[in-house]
Amino acid sequence: MALAEEMVKIAVTVNGKRYEDTVEPRWLLAHWLRDRLGLTGTHIGCDTSQCGVCTVVLNGRAVKSCTVLAVQADGGEVLTVEGLARDGKLHPVQEAFREAHGLQCGFCTPGAQMLAYALLEENPHPTEAEIREALDGILCRCTGYQHIVRAIELAAERKEAKA
């Protein structure tokens, strides 16, 4: 349906739950998730679409939620860090981040995990080089990335073991 509004009605499925809201078109998806839905696991680390801290999965692909308008997500499906664990069980990516010490301050971690999740959905057995290239999409100031790389390798191993 065509839309031409100052305020726009949207309906977005977030972590499996449908939300309806009326938003200003300029609202960023990141702000909508945080301020309207209270899903504060998605953090914001920059304003030039560089750092990737705000990464969520939109319709199956990793996106920076600071560079997507909430209206663009209308009708779509969003997965945030809060939706990674299912039925009280951590996702293998989350388990691996903890096991491999893939986080320190934890601020980029939700974005890093969502990026890792999307990477493994597309490429279940990435090489170390492929992982490091994919991590172009996240800036982490604490870990030096090494344990994030290891965490993603570990998550790949565990996902396979479970499959």
Added chain:
Amino acid sequence: MSTVIGQPVRRREDARLIVGRGQFTDDLKLPGMTYAVIVRSPYAHARIRRIDVSRALAMPGVLAVFTGKDLEGVLGPVPTAWIPPNADLKQTVHRALAVDEVRYAGDGVAMVVAEDRYTARDAAEAVEVEYEPLPAVVDAWAAVQEGAPLVHPDAPGNLALHWTAGSVDQKAFDEAEVVVRQRFVQQRLIPNPMEPRAAVAWYDPGTENLTVWMTSQNPHIHRFLLSGILGIPEHRLRVVAQDVGGGFGSKISCYPDEALVAHAARTLARPVKWVEDRSEHFMATTHGRDHVQEVELAGRKDGTIEALRVKIWANLGAYLSTAAPGVPTILFGLIVNGCYRIPQASTEVYGVFTHTTPVDAYRGAGRPEATYLIERMVDLFADAIGMDPVEVRRKNFVPPDAFPYTNAFGITYDSGNYPLALDKALERVDYGGFRARQAQARQEGRYLGIGFSTYVEMCGLGPSEVAGAVGFQGGLWENATVRVHPSGKIQVMTGASPHGQGEETTFAQIVAEQLGVAMDDIEVVHGDTDRVTMGWGTYGSRTLAVGGSAVAVACQRLIEKGRRIAAHMLEADADDVAFQQGRYQVQGVPGRSVSFQEVALQAHLAWNLPQGVEPGMEATANYNPSNFTFPFGTHVAIVEVDPDSGLVRLERYVAVDDCGTPINPLIIAGQVHGGVVQGVGQALWEGAVYNAEGQLLTGSFLEYAMPKARFFPPIETDSTVTPSPHNPLGVKGVGETGTIAATPAVVNAVMDALKPFNIRHLDMPLTPEKVWRAIHGKGERQ
């Protein structure tokens, strides 16, 4: 016995962070919350002619606009908390919002508060400020030249401080066999923790209590300083820093911004939230480093270093930030000799005001600047006498049997075994094999280089008496309370305030080890001035050495109290009761024992306590260290330089660190990785650049190159263990070592690779163009 200490225990803080349930400042939402945006000067230096807030105030949803004039007599100035003695420090006034003049691009001129963040942003754009631009000076060297624009009228020549330490007899240079001189530029860096700064303030008019949730590395220091700025007594002020998304020094300082937010909350009687944009962070959060250094080294042809003379101009920016005066003086100038026994050394520091963002501590704070200088000089000296840089290092090391060793500045190194770490690193990199490979590669037109950094760091800040003697306006002891509940569950309150370092885990490990209780029975509480009695915070790699030691001492007090109760329960003499693995045991009588937690219950019940023993099971320790700690090690970088593009590729990186007794090797490895990557960042990519007008040209992640995963090979870590002799845990600290060590290792490696081109030195960052120009003799870029 050691069952928990030294184990790679998985972090307990991760449980909330990996599911998105951390509580960072911006995550807080209070009923009726309002949002603030600070209007900042786009000019580095300008007179404020007029501020018109009427258009902003008239916008629907706007609650208030504050300007500097509104705050005169209401908010006190933002203080400096480090006043080095005999330095002629000029404590110029730093107002929370500029009144007549702005002194750097980013200086606050107004604050807007509105019902939501979008309206606040719109209103900030509607504040009209008329500026009269004035000439600016951005470079420390330029700022001290005759006729430079003045930053503060009461700081002639833009000199903020002049400080000296040590002495060198001129004869040492006049009569030296070899003198090496070099000028180094320690470029300015931008801390960029991934979480920008933020504050939420809430004032309760009923109790007159003000709570500030903020991104802080040291909530108690912030409470202390905010109390002075706001005129609110400390006991009515609560500062909370729950989860903090990295700091790297930038969240030590007391900024105007958090005070403004608190003031707005008090004025409006509504909660106020302010979150820094990243662009704002680049301009308005303290920067790091920024020295021009002139260094002279005198030595003998046999490789002996005889004297070192250092003179620097440290750019402190437009205002003196909280710890700024101490960073290029005390934390730098007293340890420029590094790990070498240099009989004569001196440091002279000019601290300079410029029209730039204030400079303060940044991971390592002073010590990276010192280490870079000496590690580069050693390589230049080795070059000058035709000796292997490894051999020069070995020859001048403070030998293992010389500890405690007092350097030429009177600093006493606690313990060390420098050759051991060096040898371990050499073996790992196969030094001989590398040199052969390098020679072979050169014949093929490929340029490999190896660089060493045998660093030592002064950290674990520090003895409070020394803090006082060097002008730090605070103590450097640390507080810990270990509280055992009747059920045996334990809370540990620490004044150290971690922001990613994992103390909820490592401090629990210490308590678990000491008291012999399960990790799951221990909770570590930090970052809240209402829950933790006192604290001086997390910086200077002090958390474990000082804060952890406080925890250990408190545990010892509990054990001793418990011993008396246990003896009473077991009907034995206290001297006959041993404490092992969480149980009090009557020696020689197996089976007659009682657990610590059982004793704790009895202490609380107090039905039958020995005479003179008070009920309850809680101990507090205020641990004041007797010395700094001195972690050390050897880092080795191997690089390849592409002569066609000038691109430097890091091929291999080996880090051998000695941080004393390890508590959690997994966390240590993480700290080393992160530190190394940050240090390499300075060597190769990072650098803040201003133009002559004082505009920051590297004002976003589009221009300021942060290290990325793909730039790195896996970092290889190894360790030696030389416990610190003066703290109960034997620990030294590892938070800054990587950053301190990595920068010179990489630069030395690049310069080694460039040997065939007769290039003596290049200043950081070693960007491709800089390297390419040097290789092809094109001179510096104009």
Added chain:
Amino acid sequence: MIAERFRYLRPKDLDEALAWLAESQGEVRVLAGGHSLLPLMKLRLAAPQTVLDVERVEALRGIRLEGDVLHIGAMTRYHELARDPLVAEYAPLLAMAARTVGDPQVRNRGTVGGSICHADPAADFPAAALAMDAEVELRSRAGKRRLPLREFLLGPLSTALAPNELLAAIHVPLRAGWGAAYEKFPHPASGYAVAGVAALINKEGGAARAVAVAVTGVGPVAYRAAATEEVLTGASLDAARIQDGASQVAEGVEVNADLFASADYRRHLAQVLAARALRAAWGSD
């Protein structure tokens, strides 16, 4: 950072999009993937009154063979381009360039049309498309026109797109079997090309029957390196010949300079990358 207020239009099909483009008052900006436009709007460097979100316009999607050209819808995202089998067969150069854009999240959102219409002087995709002799298909309510990409790109952030026009697709000739390479020197911070060179060679009987070299990051907008192509076309590309051609890759171009790279250095980089791209496309690496 937060954008100024704007009116949001989301047409359901091409007709509606073109109608709105024709009728809207004030500045209208077309929103595709949003990775050029939204950052500018957030920093308030762009403040259109109306944003026209064409994401759901089906006619702008899809990659298909149309006779002797490959039709690539303007809303095609980089990640789609990077994995599309038709692109892999007939226009692998486009996929190579797409894989170097930004980071995974940017490639998941950024579009072919958005990149071409934004005309960023350092964008990767325009260089690859230029080397492919791409044509742009421009639609308005008045009809449609086709323009070679090289005539469409006018300068930095400037194109021949009329205010009421929409870029609907690009058309690229089929280049199955041609040697292709994209060599890029990314800015360490932004990931944009400090310099990037796309090379395409039709090698027949030991000679380069056709050579296309396009460059980004170096001049005001992506361009074809005509002098280089002339030196190489028809020749056997030995090392010396490649060097000769590569040395002319910035011939007659006013070379960009910024904080990271001076004009001298950037010109040199372009030459180095051109040689590498040509060697790879020729198959001598």
